[in-house]
Amino acid sequence: MVSATRTRDVRPRYGRRRRRGVRPGRLGRRGCRVTSDRFGSVFGPIGTGRSFEKIVASLRGAIVRGDLSPGERLPSEAELATQLEVSRPLLREALKALELSGYLQVRRGYGGGRFVATPAAEEFHTIQAAALSPLDVSPHHVRDVRVAIEPMAARRAAEAKDSTDLRQAWTDLAPADDPPARAVATIVQVHGALVEASGNPAFVAIFDGLRGSVAASLGTRVQNANWRETCKELLGGIVDRVENGDADGAETSTRTYLIEHEYGTDEKSQQ
Numbered sequence: 001m002v003s004a005t006r007t008r009d010v011r012p013r014y015g016r017r018r019r020r021g022v023r024p025g026r027l028g029r030r031g032c033r034v035t036s037d038r039f040g041s042v043f044g045p046i047g048t049g050r051s052f053e054k055i056v057a058s059l060r061g062a063i064v065r066g067d068l069s070p071g072e073r074l075p076s077e078a079e080l081a082t083q084l085e086v087s088r089p090l091l092r093e094a095l096k097a098l099e100l101s102g103y104l105q106v107r108r109g110y111g112g113g114r115f116v117a118t119p120a121a122e123e124f125h126t127i128q129a130a131a132l133s134p135l136d137v138s139p140h141h142v143r144d145v146r147v148a149i150e151p152m153a154a155r156r157a158a159e160a161k162d163s164t165d166l167r168q169a170w171t172d173l174a175p176a177d178d179p180p181a182r183a184v185a186t187i188v189q190v191h192g193a194l195v196e197a198s199g200n201p202a203f204v205a206i207f208d209g210l211r212g213s214v215a216a217s218l219g220t221r222v223q224n225a226n227w228r229e230t231c232k233e234l235l236g237g238i239v240d241r242v243e244n245g246d247a248d249g250a251e252t253s254t255r256t257y258l259i260e261h262e263y264g265t266d267e268k269s270q271q
Contacts, residue, residue: 052179055086055094063103063116074104074114093174097185100192100211142213143263147255149203150194154238154250157197163243169193170239173232176225183222184215190235194254197242217262227261234261 062068074080077095081088095114098104105117157163169190174183188211195207207214221227234257241250 052090052094052097052182055084055091056097056181058084059094059098060101060103068116070116072116074116076113093182093185096189097181100185100188100215102211139213139217142210142217143258145206145210146191146214147258149206150191150258151251151255153195153198153200153203154242154254155247156199157194158242158245158247158250160197160199161243161245162197162199163239166190166193166197166239166242170232170235173235174228176228180219180222183228184218187218187222187231187235188215194238194242221262231261 068074074095075083077088077091081091084091095104099106099114102117105115107113107115157166169186169192172186173190174186191214192207192211195203198204234253238250238253238257241253
């Protein structure tokens with residue numbers, strides 16, 4: 001009688017085992033290896049006052065100080081929210097505000113994500129200041145440019161019936177009881193989406209250069225809850241006209257909105 005013996009599996013194992021405690025990093029731009037540990041030393045918990053403004057200040061400070069290099073990719077929203085100990089929706093709004101301010105860039109597709117803007121934030125603002133010197137460009141100059149391009153952008157968007165991103169931007173408008181900084185960011189986003197929907201890259205380039213000035217012009221107005229409610233209603237009317245292909249209505253309502261709502265207070269105060 002032959003007894004069956006249990007033999008040991010001696011087949012070779014292929015592939016390399018990963019060392020314990022080592023998580024694979026992610027490749028950022030220029031092949032830079034970006035790990036959670038790297039950002040853990042940069043970002044800490046926001047603290048008990050987990051406000052929108054504090055999140056923006058923390059991230060912006062890391063960029064301005066040089067803790068984050070131009071072209072470096074940020075961690076995912078989930079990782080960053082964990083490190084800062086904030087909610088993902090609140091973090092998402094703060095990241096959007098930094099994108100609008102030129103501190104971050106979003107890249108789509110493979111290897112995409114949120115990157116520190118190139119040139120660095122401080123260089124960006126130096127360039128912007130040189131291009132649009134406050135000594136040469138007043139709020140009225142900015143108003144005139146916007147009144148010239150945004151109504152036409154609305155017309156072109158209505159003719160193309162390109163409103164998907166515009167409708168989403170309008171839906172994302174901050175409620176009247178949200179922080180003013182978030183309101184500014186979301187209102188500017190609607191105007192940016194309107195210009196982009198025109199399909200005219202020249203309009204987009206001009207508006208992108210004015211984003212900071214547009215945001216500054218909204219600073220005091222957004223503190224008025226009634227003004228913000230009216231703003232959402234009027235912008236909603238513009239979006240409706242674009243969706244319906246009403247080119248004349250979209251152009252007229254955009255011009256009226258800018259002159260009478262966003263800049264109307266300035267005009268009356270100077271009379």
